[in-house]
Amino acid sequence: MSNNSANPLQDFIELRAKNLNFFRSYYPGIYEFFSTYQLKGSKLDILPETNEVDLIVDGGSLYSKRAKQYAKREMAAFLNAYDYGTKVKSVRPLAKDTYTNQRLFARSISGLYEQYYEKFQGSVPFGGYQLPDFFPLVVFMGCGLGLHIQYLASIRDIRHCLILETDMDRFAGSFYCVDWEQTLMPFLSDPARSCKFILLPDLQDEQLIYGAVWNELIRMCPIFPLTTLFYNHLSNPVFDRVSDRINRDIYVHLFSFGNFDDEINQLNNTLHNFRRGVSLIGKPDQNHLDLPVCIVGSGPSLESRQAELKSIQNKVLIISCGTALGALLKLGIVPDIQVELESDYVTYTLHAQLEHVEKLKDVRLLGAAQLNPLLFELFGTAKVFFKSDGALAYWFEKQEQAIPNATPTCTNAALAICLHFGFKNILLFGLDYGFPDKKDHHASGSVYYHPNMEENISIDDHTLLSLPCSAGGTVLTTNFLYTAKRRTETVLSLMAGQQQIVNCSNGAVIEHTIWSDNARTLVKHVNIDKQAVLNLWLGDSVGTESTDLIASAKRALKTEIDQFYFELESRISSQSIDSIRAYCDFCSSVISLLIDIEGQKPGLYFFLRGTIWHYLYAGYSHVFSIEDPSQQCSYLAYWVETLSFFLEESRLDIDTVLSNDLSIYHDDRVVNTISLPTAKDRDRELSKLKWDFTGAVIENGTLCIDKVEWDYAGYCFNGDTFMAYNQLK
Numbered sequence: 001m002s003n004n005s006a007n008p009l010q011d012f013i014e015l016r017a018k019n020l021n022f023f024r025s026y027y028p029g030i031y032e033f034f035s036t037y038q039l040k041g042s043k044l045d046i047l048p049e050t051n052e053v054d055l056i057v058d059g060g061s062l063y064s065k066r067a068k069q070y071a072k073r074e075m076a077a078f079l080n081a082y083d084y085g086t087k088v089k090s091v092r093p094l095a096k097d098t099y100t101n102q103r104l105f106a107r108s109i110s111g112l113y114e115q116y117y118e119k120f121q122g123s124v125p126f127g128g129y130q131l132p133d134f135f136p137l138v139v140f141m142g143c144g145l146g147l148h149i150q151y152l153a154s155i156r157d158i159r160h161c162l163i164l165e166t167d168m169d170r171f172a173g174s175f176y177c178v179d180w181e182q183t184l185m186p187f188l189s190d191p192a193r194s195c196k197f198i199l200l201p202d203l204q205d206e207q208l209i210y211g212a213v214w215n216e217l218i219r220m221c222p223i224f225p226l227t228t229l230f231y232n233h234l235s236n237p238v239f240d241r242v243s244d245r246i247n248r249d250i251y252v253h254l255f256s257f258g259n260f261d262d263e264i265n266q267l268n269n270t271l272h273n274f275r276r277g278v279s280l281i282g283k284p285d286q287n288h289l290d291l292p293v294c295i296v297g298s299g300p301s302l303e304s305r306q307a308e309l310k311s312i313q314n315k316v317l318i319i320s321c322g323t324a325l326g327a328l329l330k331l332g333i334v335p336d337i338q339v340e341l342e343s344d345y346v347t348y349t350l351h352a353q354l355e356h357v358e359k360l361k362d363v364r365l366l367g368a369a370q371l372n373p374l375l376f377e378l379f380g381t382a383k384v385f386f387k388s389d390g391a392l393a394y395w396f397e398k399q400e401q402a403i404p405n406a407t408p409t410c411t412n413a414a415l416a417i418c419l420h421f422g423f424k425n426i427l428l429f430g431l432d433y434g435f436p437d438k439k440d441h442h443a444s445g446s447v448y449y450h451p452n453m454e455e456n457i458s459i460d461d462h463t464l465l466s467l468p469c470s471a472g473g474t475v476l477t478t479n480f481l482y483t484a485k486r487r488t489e490t491v492l493s494l495m496a497g498q499q500q501i502v503n504c505s506n507g508a509v510i511e512h513t514i515w516s517d518n519a520r521t522l523v524k525h526v527n528i529d530k531q532a533v534l535n536l537w538l539g540d541s542v543g544t545e546s547t548d549l550i551a552s553a554k555r556a557l558k559t560e561i562d563q564f565y566f567e568l569e570s571r572i573s574s575q576s577i578d579s580i581r582a583y584c585d586f587c588s589s590v591i592s593l594l595i596d597i598e599g600q601k602p603g604l605y606f607f608l609r610g611t612i613w614h615y616l617y618a619g620y621s622h623v624f625s626i627e628d629p630s631q632q633c634s635y636l637a638y639w640v641e642t643l644s645f646f647l648e649e650s651r652l653d654i655d656t657v658l659s660n661d662l663s664i665y666h667d668d669r670v671v672n673t674i675s676l677p678t679a680k681d682r683d684r685e686l687s688k689l690k691w692d693f694t695g696a697v698i699e700n701g702t703l704c705i706d707k708v709e710w711d712y713a714g715y716c717f718n719g720d721t722f723m724a725y726n727q728l729k
Contacts, residue, residue: 008048012176022181026188030197034172042169044176055145055173062144062170062234067177071147074233078152082135082229087128090226091250093121093621102677104653104684105260108646109614112639116622120635129227129624132580134159137223139213141243142233146174150183152231159584160223161187162216164198164239166209171199191592192585207493210242217246218253219595221613222587222620225250251479252486255408257617258610260650261674263391266343266370267557267607268657268669270392273373273384274550276664280401281366281383284421284537291528292316292425293418294504294519296335297411298324299432301471301506302443306331308504308519309429315526316427317533319418320363322410324430327443329356336534338379339414340367341407345673348374364538368406368413369396373664374671381540385417394603395553405491409484416491425500427519432507433485434467434475470515471506485510554658560604561654565647567593568612577640578633583623587616615643649684656680 134157320335365379386393388402492512
């Protein structure tokens with residue numbers, strides 16, 4: 001600022017005017033809010049004799065009359081903890097054996113981890129991600145007068161920043177103290193950088209603050225969660241708790257990643273199901289929403305509460321979720337509805353092997369549209385739904401009928417369905433989200449205790465978390481179960497007060513529910529004919545997804561994927577991805593691309609987002625933990641080669657599925673679990689093999705070497721003849 005001795009306030013007034021002009025051009029929403037804003041409970045204190053400023057809040061000084069000094073001291077403390085060369089210990093790179101399936105995506109990305117651990121990392125223990133000569137992402141938890149942001153941005157290269165403020169007086173005060181144009185233009189003029197504001201007017205609700213920050217951060221994968229720095233201005237305890245919760249919920253984010261192998265399976269199954277006449281679920285009769293609904297999971301407390309469930313089963317709608325079906329049948333309870341999410345063939349085999357499989361004909365199946373087509377043959381009537389956070393609803397133009405928040409587990413899906421359609425009284429049985437002992441992790445009778453499943457279940461003590469138990473004491477839980485619990489609580493928080501949710505499970509405490517140890521008292525006055533409800537809601541009907549609609553969905557999918565692949569491949573080929581900075585800038589470019597398509601082409605976004613995140617996450621976690629620049633360059637070359645190969649081959653898989661006219665019994669994506677390769681996957685693996693043949697003959701005491709060039713075809717016995725693999729149909 002200039003030293004305007006005649007009117008020391010003039011400089012501040014001019015700076016505010018300059019900032020308003022800047023925000024009008026680049027952040028018009030902020031301009032609209034603050035162009036006529038007047039400070040409410042605060043006063044800006046300008047101290048020309050010390051060249052300082054302060055904010056007076058409720059009669060007290062926020063910065064002890066030295067806002068500039070405070071900002072510099074606070075910034076120094078931050079840099080003392082996190083600066084160039086510091087190692088950030090966030091989520092370590094995934095294990096080498098994380099991706100065990102044998103299909104295109106899993107085999108491709110597994111190669112990245114094998115290369116990283118075997119060639120670049122070896123036995124070196126993970127010590128964190130070393131910050132290079134820039135900060136990939138800084139989240140300013142609190143803007144205040146903004147001086148700390150201005151100072152840090154002037155001396156450190158910040159690639160991306162989020163600026164959170166919940167006190168609008170403080171942000172309005174920054175207009176007089178910070179030259180926002182000078183501070184932010186480097187972010188706005190560089191496509192590899194960004195700066196976003198999260199302004200929540202006078203909000204102190206931690207849940208809403210958390211949600212707003214979380215929703216911005218998850219779009220920044222892989223920079224979040226791997227190298228994100230949180231700067232808590234004024235040591236705000238609310239912001240501390242929000243940051244802590246974000247760190248706790250990182251695994252929620254990681255477990256939410258989809259992948260191409262699963263997405264292409266889901267697409268293939270959905271096309272089969274609609275061709276076979278499966279119909280979408282409709283709304284239940286609004287006069288029937290008082291009927292209590294029991295959502296049943298396979299938590300270990302189900303057995304101890306079985307007597308209650310049996311005593312009320314004629315008065316309530318019983319919805320079994322996933323693996324709870326076997327446990328219920330063993331207890332002599334036949335549910336009204338079975339909810340399923342999983343598209344894999346293993347879901348069909350587990351149901352087909354149930355001890356009382358014939359009773360499934362008395363159960364109505366309600367599942368995601370991508371269920372394995374064979375599963376429908378085991379049940380009575382069946383309906384399907386689209387998930388709102390999936391690709392299929394958009395490509396089939398059914399997004400208005402999609403169910404929100406229907407993942408990651410079947411219990412989440414069942415709860416989401418009941419909340420979406422407005423059932424007023426929901427009881428939760430066996431939704432434990434934990435267990436008292438790791439040997440008793442599920443209800444007996446569930447598939448988890450089948451001999452073929454038990455040997456594959458291994459719970460690592462080091463990964464277990466302890467949570468309060470609804471019936472007193474504590475329970476243990478896994479990251480996946482905790483993820484499902486947090487998703488449930490988040491959904492319930494949005495519906496608070498609209499419906500009665502009663503927890504009849506003796507597992508982890510579920511926020512926003514009422515725990516009860518006696519469900520009988522909750523339904524004693526119910527007198528609704530549940531069979532009438534079921535017949536009206538889930539009765540027989542033939543699907544109406546026309547051939548034209550299916551063809552239209554295919555065309556839209558094909559066009560959007562081709563355009564996205566072309567754009568991504570162009571960005572790969574036009575950038576030299578040979579250093580940490582170059583890779584971070586490339587990730588920023590892809591993040592920007594994904595954000596663009598999220599709004600314009602949500603179907604494409606949901607179909608490919610998880611897959612792209614997996615590749616970016618692998619590369620980022622690897623290159624940031626490799627300290628030798630030459631090795632970073634070598635690894636990145638391999639990463640580019642791997643992703644390029646995947647893009648080329650995945651195009652072929654998509655074309656195969658879109659042109660598929662096989663019956664479900666001859667489609668290897670339907671009749672095989674996703675852990676096994678398709679014929680095309682086997683061909684890909686065989687094509688990588690290098691074969692050589694050397695013939696050696698001793699003739700008249702002389703060793704003769706015969707060089708023979710040959711190709712490997714591979715033969716198998718098919719019926720009564722031997723055939724080459726490439727001739728199999």
